[in-house]
Amino acid sequence: MIEVIGVEKKYGFKKILKGVSFTANKGEITCLIGINGVGKTTILNAIMALTPISKGQILIDGEPLDKHSFEKITFIPDAITMLPHMTIAESMEFMRDFYTCWNQERANELLGFFRLNQSDRVSSLSKGNKAKVNLLLGLALDVDYVLMDEPFSGIDMFSREEIANVFTSHLIENRGVIITTHEIGDIEHLLDKVVLLDDGMVTKEFSAEDARELEGKSVIDVMREVYQR
Numbered sequence: 001m002i003e004v005i006g007v008e009k010k011y012g013f014k015k016i017l018k019g020v021s022f023t024a025n026k027g028e029i030t031c032l033i034g035i036n037g038v039g040k041t042t043i044l045n046a047i048m049a050l051t052p053i054s055k056g057q058i059l060i061d062g063e064p065l066d067k068h069s070f071e072k073i074t075f076i077p078d079a080i081t082m083l084p085h086m087t088i089a090e091s092m093e094f095m096r097d098f099y100t101c102w103n104q105e106r107a108n109e110l111l112g113f114f115r116l117n118q119s120d121r122v123s124s125l126s127k128g129n130k131a132k133v134n135l136l137l138g139l140a141l142d143v144d145y146v147l148m149d150e151p152f153s154g155i156d157m158f159s160r161e162e163i164a165n166v167f168t169s170h171l172i173e174n175r176g177v178i179i180t181t182h183e184i185g186d187i188e189h190l191l192d193k194v195v196l197l198d199d200g201m202v203t204k205e206f207s208a209e210d211a212r213e214l215e216g217k218s219v220i221d222v223m224r225e226v227y228q229r
């Protein structure tokens with residue numbers, strides 16, 4: 001389990017996170033939702049220790065973050081991190097050399113799943129295919145937790161569907177996923193937990209299934225209630 005406990009974060013004098021707490025379980029998809037600038041990416045960066053926090057604690061499987069935490073967790077950012085002249089095959093080789101937890105078999109499977117061509121250069125890829133390569137490079141690592149920042153951002157409907165399909169496949173299976181997205185409609189039915197953020201705080205953390213089963217509400221219904229829009 002990833003536990004985010006009372007996390008505060010300031011940029012200069014501006015307090016972005018004002019005591020954010022939530023948990024994300026292994027084997028579940030947890031979605032962080034909030035308006036632009038509420039601090040979703042900052043939370044993912046904090047979990048990856050890519051940005052220092054001013055207060056609070058982050059635990060992975062009950063342990064505070066240390067260098068071993070990053071053998072359990074990976075971050076798929078919203079932009080591709082490979083150099084433009086690299087081919088997909090070279091990007092995969094780079095990851096294989098860099099990470100002991102690289103799983104070549106799963107990488108090959110993801111190549112087929114996303115119908116990507118290994119010899120294509122990163123610079124020649126469409127936005128949708130760049131997003132798929134980004135996912136491939138992250139999901140081919142044998143880690144327990146995957147953080148994904150806006151994997152659907154600016155991508156056409158068909159690519160969004162293909163990306164959404166990965167969430168129901170064995171390629172994700174028992175891992176814990178934390179995802180941020182504005183495209184709730186694409187993955188609403190796949191979410192286990194939803195964390196609504198507003199003004200630097202968690203305003204509601206709920207089980208998407210409970211909302212559906214017990215209250216007959218979709219995630220979007222709950223969002224409308226909470227944000228009063």
Ligand SMILES: Nc1ncnc2c1ncn2[C@@H]1O[C@H](COP(=O)(O)OP(=O)(O)OP(=O)(O)O)[C@@H](O)[C@H]1O
Pocket residue numbers: 011016034035036037038039040041042043
């Ligand atoms: N390095 C930085 N220095 C100063 N301010 C920053 C920095 N990074 C982010 N911020 C500010 O922190 C706030 C939260 O940014 P963040 O990117 O986490 O929001 P977000 O919820 O992910 O937004 P979006 O939905 O647009 O991706 C924003 O007001 C942003 O301008």
